[in-house]
Structures are given as structure tokens and as C-alpha cells.
Amino acid sequence: MSGNNALIPELAVTNCAASLSFYCDLLGFAVVYERPEEGFAFLAKGDAQLMIDEIGKGRTFEPAPFIAPLGRGVNFQILVTDLTAILERLRLAGVELFLPLEEKWYRRNDHEVGNRQFIVADPDGYLLRLFEECGERPAS
Numbered sequence: 418m419s420g421n422n423a424l425i426p427e428l429a430v431t432n433c434a435a436s437l438s439f440y441c442d443l444l445g446f447a448v449v450y451e452r453p454e455e456g457f458a459f460l461a462k463g464d465a466q467l468m469i470d471e472i473g474k475g476r477t478f479e480p481a482p483f484i485a486p487l488g489r490g491v492n493f494q495i496l497v498t499d500l501t502a503i504l505e506r507l508r509l510a511g512v513e514l515f516l517p518l519e520e521k522w523y524r525r526n527d528h529e530v531g532n533r534q535f536i537v538a539d540p541d542g543y544l545l546r547l548f549e550e551c552g553e554r555p556a557s
Contacts, residue, residue, distance in 0.1 A: 421466065422464065422466050425466045425467060425468060426467050426468070426493060427467070427468040427469070427470055428467060428468065428469050428470070428487070428488065428539075428541070428543055429470055429471075429472050429477045429478075429479070429483060429487060429541075430456075430469045430470065430471055430472065430487075430539075430540070430541050431471070431472055431483075431485075431487075431540070431541055432471065432540065433453075433456040433457070433458065433469060433470075433471040433474070435540045436458075436469045436471075436539065436540055436541070437458055437460075437469070439539050439540050440460055440467075440469070440539070441460070442506070442510075443503070443506045443507055443510055443512065444462065444495075444503055444506075444545070444547070445462055445497070445499060445502075445503060445506075446460040446461060446462040446465075446467075447460065447461055447462065448460060449461050449466075452475070455470075455471075455474055455475030455476070456469075456470060456471025456474030456475050457469070457470050457471070457475050462495070462497065463496065463497070463498070464496070465495045465496065465497075467493070485541065485542055486538065486541065486542020486543075487541040487542050487543055488541070488542060488543035488544065489542075491543075491544070492536060492544035492545065492546050493543065493544070493545050493546065494546045494548060495545060495546065495547050495548070496548060496549075496550070497547050497548070497549060498549065500518075500533060500534075500535075500547060500548070500549045503547060504518065504535065507537060512537060514535050514536065514537050515536040515537055515538050515544060516534075516535055516536035516546075517535060518533070518534070518535045519533075519534060519535070520532070520533050520534075520551060521534060522551075522554070524556050527555075527556055528553050528554065528555055528556055529553065529554050529555070529556050529557065530550070530551075530552075530553050531550065531551030531552055531553070531554070532548040532549070532550065532551060533548060533549045533550075533551055534546055534547065534548035534549075535547060
């Protein structure tokens with residue numbers, strides 16, 4: 418990781434410790450830096466970066482009351498190189514997938530790109546679509 422990406426989501430969470438455990442222990446993110454007294458952490462996995470901020474502990478922006486599940490209407494696509502290992506850690510932890518593992522091809526102009534992917538919800542309900550690239554092929 419060579420600095421910050423141009424867009425980094427900051428997720429309001431109900432329990433920073435639970436979120437850290439999920440993102441780091443199960444998904445393989447690392448803490449780049451944190452402010453535990455504020456319930457804040459900056460996380461990275463490869464080029465993927467995100468921030469978590471515990472509601473009511475730090476400086477969480479609240480345009481409306483937080484009602485679970487959080488993050489409705491958005492899912493975060495995260496490119497990984499260890500999809501099988503992540504799936505196994507989730508299985509061993511008893512975490513159910515929101516969308517099971519699939520291979521999906523998407524048209525991109527005159528060709529298709531393939532993803533091997535699944536969706537899982539974090540402890541607060543944010544949907545995460547983890548994927549590995551399957552390559553390209555002519556559009557069908």
C-alpha cells in the first residue's frame with residue numbers, strides 16, 4: 418500500500434472490537450493505525466482501504482438514526498487474492514454468506530470480465546462482495 422486511495426469508506430459500527438475481529442481475523446485486513454479511545458481504526462488489505470468508527474464513541478456523522486442493518490443499499494466490492502482461505506475462516510467461525518460463492522461474468526463494452534465472488538455481511542450488516550478475477554473473454 419503506497420498511501421491513501423482517492424475514495425475510502427468510513428463505516429459507522431456498533432462495536433469497534435467486534436468489527437476489528439471480523440475484518441482482521443476473518444477477512445485478513447490489517448490495522449494501519451487506530452485511535453481506540455475514539456473507537457476508530459484505519460484498515461487495509463492489499464489496495465483496499467476502509468475506516469471503522471464506533472457510533473457514540475468518536476466523531477460519527479449521523480444524518481439520520483442508525484437502524485440495523487447498517488449500509489442498506491450499498492455493497493463494497495473488495496478484490497482479494499485469498500478467496501478460498503477467507504471462505505474457510507468464515508465457515509469455521511460459523512458466519513453465513515449472504516450470497517454463496519459463484520462465478521459471474523459481466524459485460525464490459527465488447528468483452529466480459531469474470532469474478533469468482535461471494536457476499537457476506539459484517540457484524541453491522543454492511544454487505545461485502547469479495548472477489549477474485551477470472552480473466553476476460555469475448556462478449557457472448
